[in-house]
Amino acid sequence: MHDAALVLFSGGQDSTTCLAWALERFERVETIGFDYGQRHAVELECRPHVLALLRERFPRWAARLGDDHMVDLAVLGQISDTALTSTRAITLAQSGLPNTFVPGRNILFMTFAAAIATRRELPVLVGGMCETDYSGYPDCRDDSLKALQVALNLGMGQRFNFEMPLMWLDKCQTWALAHQLGGTALIDLILEQTHTCYLGVRSQRHAWGYGCGSCPACTLRARGYTAWLASAA
Amino acid sequence: MHDAALVLFSGGQDSTTCLAWALERFERVETIGFDYGQRHAVELECRPHVLALLRERFPRWAARLGDDHMVDLAVLGQISDTALTSTRAITLAQSGLPNTFVPGRNILFMTFAAAIATRRELPVLVGGMCETDYSGYPDCRDDSLKALQVALNLGMGQRFNFEMPLMWLDKCQTWALAHQLGGTALIDLILEQTHTCYLGVRSQRHAWGYGCGSCPACTLRARGYTAWLASAA
Secondary structure, eight states, X not given: OOOEEEEEOOSSHHHHHHHHHHHHXXXXXXXXXXXXXXXXXXXXXXXXXXXXXXXHHOHHHHTTEEEEEEEEOTHHHHHHHHHTTSHHHHHHHHTTOOTTOOTTHHHHHHHHHHHHHHHHTOOEEEOOOOTTTOTTOGGGSHHHHHHHHHHXXXXXXXXXXXXXXXXXXXXXXXXXXXXXXXXXXXXXXXXXXXXXXXXXXXXXXXXXXXXXXXXXXXXXXXXXXXXXXXXXX | XXXXXXXXXXXXXXXXXXXXXXXXXXXXXXXEEEESOOTTTHHHHHHHHHHHHHHHHOXXXXXXXXXXXXXXXXXXXXXXXXXXXXHHHHHHHHTTOOTTOOTTHHHHHHHHHHHHXXXXXXXXXXXXXXXXXXXXXXXXXXXXXXXXXXXXXXXXXXXXXXXXXXXXXXXXXXXXXXXXXXXXXXXXXXXXXXXXXXXXOOSOEETTXXXXXXXXXXXXXXXXXXXXXXXXX
16 A cells, blocks of 8 residues: 655755655655745755656656645745744744744645645655754654654544654765665765755855855765765775 | 633634633733635634624723734645645545645644744644534544644644633534623624634524525534523523
């Protein structure tokens, strides 16, 4: 029964690795993305290129890769604006989270994904949430997502299975997983086509890909890549 | 600590009763509504009238009733449209649910409400979900909502308390609760100002309020009102 999956696919390194992971396992794979006015919107522009190149360069996956669903969640920005009147919102902003940060954003993403997956008859939801490198976001935690699986299944009368293949991996292990799934062809595709940098910088090319090189996301990606190269040597 | 609440307020009988319930209990009460292209959009037009009349006719509540938040969830219609390509969606449509029906809609409402409540520092979320008369929607069930409380609290790092004062009441008992909270003044306000009819009919006035008189929502409202009148006599 569990032969089809919906992958939360942002166009970044993690979700591209998750997509490859799903394409290895499931007969039918669809993707979903969210446009919520994220600062790193360049990520969304990467999505169609990644999808096209996966089809072109991995014939065994091409037949399995189905529809891509884009959901307009501009409303998240609206909620953030509403919030800026309260003390708590200002505290959050000072902590360095982007203006469009909404508490429990991943809960919303999984719930919208489940709504689409119900209609498309996709019993598995795959997300790249990870405790190891992102402990600041409680909605990325394993406990949170397993509790959400139960709540969504009860509330929708469904039996979705959440798969989070990166949950316990660090960034080095995520690069290793990509290599295991798709060899150097997938590593090259991730380096060239995926986007991770929070600031949306695409003008600077490093060994580990494009980005400003100094934001937290770039730092994690670079450190993981270097560690993986060293371990693979 | 639990002195402030956010009430999911649609402008219908149930959520107006919940709002009165919250105004009796909490020092500070705010409201949230969702515009998702519902067929009974006339409900949304009732909202400001109900809020204004509550302030005008119940001085003890006026000082407690704070901001109203409207969230644009047109995206729910977008998701429904996406769905119409699948077999399951057509089955759902044939079952008589509106086109804009999204599985787990109340999960989304509670999650958006929690996001707003985080910013506004409102630790209690009040919703009019009810098992007794709406068993068709699994996201109205007590189990679903209690599981969701746990999932949201884990995912947001919060300690929200969901209150669902109508969960185990039938419509007769909901009328009785309104009377207990606000006497005949609240009953009159509910009869004149709130909207329940799925078809959005406002042209026909019955003893129990406005509506087509024959859709499931009107039937429930009318039957409950008649039963309550009989029991109160």
